[in-house]
Amino acid sequence: MANQITCSIPARIGLLGNPSDGYFGACISLPVYNWQATVVISPNDSTDEPHKLPDNSGLRRIMGPTITVFEKRFGLTASPFKAEIETTIPRQVGLSGSSAIETAFMLTLMAYHDIPLDSLTPRELAELILKIESEELGMVAGLQDRLPQAYGCMLYMDFDEKLMEARGFGDYTELDSAHLPRLWVAHATSGKDSGETHSNIAKRWQEKDPEMVDIIHHLAECANNGRDAILSNDEIALASLIDTNFDLRRELFGDVALGETLDAVKLARSMGSCAKQCGSGGSIVGIITDNDFLENAAVAFSEMGWTFYADVEVVM
Numbered sequence: 001m002a003n004q005i006t007c008s009i010p011a012r013i014g015l016l017g018n019p020s021d022g023y024f025g026a027c028i029s030l031p032v033y034n035w036q037a038t039v040v041i042s043p044n045d046s047t048d049e050p051h052k053l054p055d056n057s058g059l060r061r062i063m064g065p066t067i068t069v070f071e072k073r074f075g076l077t078a079s080p081f082k083a084e085i086e087t088t089i090p091r092q093v094g095l096s097g098s099s100a101i102e103t104a105f106m107l108t109l110m111a112y113h114d115i116p117l118d119s120l121t122p123r124e125l126a127e128l129i130l131k132i133e134s135e136e137l138g139m140v141a142g143l144q145d146r147l148p149q150a151y152g153c154m155l156y157m158d159f160d161e162k163l164m165e166a167r168g169f170g171d172y173t174e175l176d177s178a179h180l181p182r183l184w185v186a187h188a189t190s191g192k193d194s195g196e197t198h199s200n201i202a203k204r205w206q207e208k209d210p211e212m213v214d215i216i217h218h219l220a221e222c223a224n225n226g227r228d229a230i231l232s233n234d235e236i237a238l239a240s241l242i243d244t245n246f247d248l249r250r251e252l253f254g255d256v257a258l259g260e261t262l263d264a265v266k267l268a269r270s271m272g273s274c275a276k277q278c279g280s281g282g283s284i285v286g287i288i289t290d291n292d293f294l295e296n297a298a299v300a301f302s303e304m305g306w307t308f309y310a311d312v313e314v315v316m
Contacts, residue, residue: 003042003043004041004042005040005108005111005112006038006108007038007107007108007111008036009037009100009101009107010031010032010033010035010036010149011031011032011034011035011036011096011097012029012030012032012095012096012099012100012148012278012279013029013278013279013312014027014144014145014277014278015027015154015226015242016028016241016242016245017144017220017222017223017245018219018245018249019142019219019280020159020220020223021142021144021159022141022142022143022159022202022205023159023205024159024160024161024216025159025216025220025223026157026158026159026219026223026224027156027157027223028155028156028157028175028226028227028230029147029155029157030148030153030155030175031148031152031153031154031314032185032313033313033314033315033316034185034309034311034312035087035088035089035095035097036087036089037085037087037088037089037097037100037101038085038087039083039084039101039104039105039107040084040086040108041083041084041109041112042081042082042084043081044080045080050079050080051067051078051081051083052081052082052083053083056085059085059101062098062101062102062133062137063083063085063101063105065132065133065136065137066102066106066109066132067109069106069128069131069132069135069136070109070110073128074110078113079112079113081112083105085105087100090187090189090190090282090283091190092190092282093187093188093190093278093281093282094187094277094278094279094280094281094282094283095278095279096145096146096149098133099129099145102132102133103129103146103150106128107125122150122152123147123150123169123172125150126143126146126147126149127143127146127168127169129146129149129150130142140202143157143159143170145279147172151172151174152316153175153177154174154175154176154177154180154314155173156172156173156223157170157171157172157173157223158170158171158173173227175227175231177315178315179230179231180314181235181238181287182287182288182310182312183285183286183287183288183312184273184285184286184287184288184294184297184310184312185284185285185308185309185312186264186268186283186284186297186306186307186309187282187283187284187306187307188260188261188264188306189306189307190282200253201252201253212252215251215252219245219248219249222244222245222248225237225241226238226241229241238287239273239287240274242274242275242276242285242287243274245276246265246276249276249277250262257281258277258281259281260282260304261277261281261284263304264284264301264304264306265277265284267300267301268286271293271296271300272289272290273287273288273289273297274286274287285312288310294310297310
């Protein structure tokens with residue numbers, strides 16, 4: 001057993017298709033390296049608290065279930081340890097900060113207990129991480145957050161119903177992030193729980209709401225067409241699909257649920273860029289059009305209390 005184990009996992013941007021991943025849709029998502037979550041595990045001799053976790057209720061809420069899933073999967077009781085977390089991923093703004101922590105924590109637990117990391121494929125790792133929120137926390141969540149963080153690259157993910165029901169997973173194709181145009185990201189100070197955001201549409205899906213079924217179909221088309229646009233370096237087509245993805249999501253959730261994110265998207269579009277949510281809310285992504293956009297956007301988003309990033313790192 002090692003003395004100290006460290007693992008870092010980056011944030012994630014949902015580029016196209018979300019939130020169709022939980023509903024037999026298709027998505028394109030990618031890790032971004034401006035932000036990351038780092039977990040450090042070291043030995044702990046305390047008998048009072050064998051698993052010493054950070055004194056933060058939000059972190060403990062996801063770390064406790066991560067230990068539970070780890071022990072179930074590998075059939076053992078976790079040895080005493082001390083865990084420390086450092087994350088630069090903005091909280092609850094749709095950049096997959098929770099799944100980054102869960103993934104990093106799972107990998108450190110495996111290494112700490114001398115379990116080879118390649119004993120899980122990236123797909124199996126992502127599915128294991130999903131269990132933390134879907135089974136242990138009872139949250140509505142999908143795979144498109146976890147898969148690119150587990151694979152460490154941009155992915156096109158086809159969650160075709162026949163595939164998912166026959167074998168439990170879809171088709172995942174690695175895409176080269178170098179094909180992407182320059183992206184920008186803006187985010188609010190904080191957002192809200194993604195499970196809360198998605199709870200209503202899960203109910204609508206179970207009831208086979210025809211409007212929702214149709215929107216999910218078109219969201220998947222955004223990802224399918226987006227893959228072609230990326231591979232052919234068609235920036236104009238990609239920008240149009242990003243806008244379409246947000247407009248479909250707006251139809252699905254309604255303006256009230258989008259809140260301030262809707263204002264942020266309108267602001268970006270007024271300055272000539274496309275824009276959509278990175279995840280469930282609180283952050284948006286778009287394509288950098290020119291230097292004038294960069295100068296204007298930095299000021300405009302600052303005035304509305306958002307943080308703007310022009311240098312989004314999509315390649316490690």
